[in-house]
Amino acid sequence: MHTTSMLAPAGPFSDADRDAVYKAIHTRRDVRDQFLPRPIPDAIVQRLLDAAHHAPSVGFMQPWNFIIIRAQAERERIWKAFKSANDEAVAMFPEARQSKYKSLKLEGIRKAPLSICVTCDRSRNGDVVLGRTHNPAMDLYSTVCAVQNLWLAARAEGIGMGWVSIFRDADLKALLAIPERIEIVAFLCLGYVDELYEKPELEVKGWNTRLALEDLVFEDRWQGGD
Template sequence: MERAQTRIAGDQTMPITSMLEQAEPFSQAERDAVYKAIYTRRDVRDQFKPDPVSDDVLLRLLDAAHHAPSVGFMQPWNFIVIRAQQERERIWQAFCAANEEAAEMFSGERQSKYRSLKLEGIRKAPINICVTCDRTRGGKVVLGRTHNADMDVYSSVCAIQNLWLAARAEGVGLGWVSIFRPADIRQLLNIPEHVEIVGYLCLGYVDELYTRPELEVKGWNKRTPLEELIFDGRWPDKP
């Protein structure tokens, strides 16, 4: 019988098989909890309370993000935590300038509806987090990224999703701000050029969440039926 493969941990040799566990399905209660987090997760824009988020909770959320899958196990993410009101105010000013540009891209009723949306999370949420992707981490050649250079960015998005679901489980609201000029945020947060800004998040406790996505409730868009998005075997000639 062949000797089992081994993994070196410090100066100890440990069998890889000893690091495996049974892939048992979750119990019904555990499955329900996972799906509840998925289906009730919301993008919070304006409902944040001023109550502080403790360091213990914040570290649990960041640890959940850090346990996201990453191609080549490169773990390209960093998390810039912004708490100071003065710093968040500077970010908000940059957002406002970009938001006005965004509003001008719509016209008529669509523009009016856009301007009616309240996007005050940067100032109201007690914690802001800028999630970045260090595109040099792992070196020039990374396992799994050899033919798709953006896999590091996709991995960082997985970290955000982990954080978002963990936040829902903790009763913490999260909003993803995407309306800003990256150069403005890069300068304000001293982010190097080789590091990409993947997401700017607002975190804080909320009393209520919409039963459906806010943009659906307010008539901006509606959820596409799943059956329209599933193709069998190949992309159809006529979707």
């Protein structure tokens, strides 16, 4: 009996396609306030969400949802929640770093024409999920893969993206009517930008530097000390 194969060729990409993938990876940036007000066409938003939805997920659990926020009034309310948490965050840093922290412009929520809240439904596939039997956090890790897919697709489309992490979960859940059982994984700001930093902004502005890869790679076993 003849059966149709469900397999596809697994060879390498062409040089141009391969280089495009690496270009997206190496030039992706976390955009904070350089957004232009120009709206993102619906067709592109759909492509970005489709890219996110094609992320790998352990046990094919696909635990993500995407809340799209375009209304300025909604984004303003979210920004106020962010600002409240950000004011608290300043005091958590040593005094010597507080002025540098305050100098970082974190206005993406207000300036970007589109925000996306990415969530994880940890109950979607029941109590026992293939691949999550011994590591219950795999659904969260899978959702982060969706965020990365979305980020690289945005870079390919010429769209900047910023990941906002300074907020209280309870505040954002109340604003977006998110059930208590649902985990917020990422709040993202998206919009067109004229330019991107050649290096990560926090490196350019002296907050931190990229670690040397050779210091992070071990052979066969852990070699990084106790």
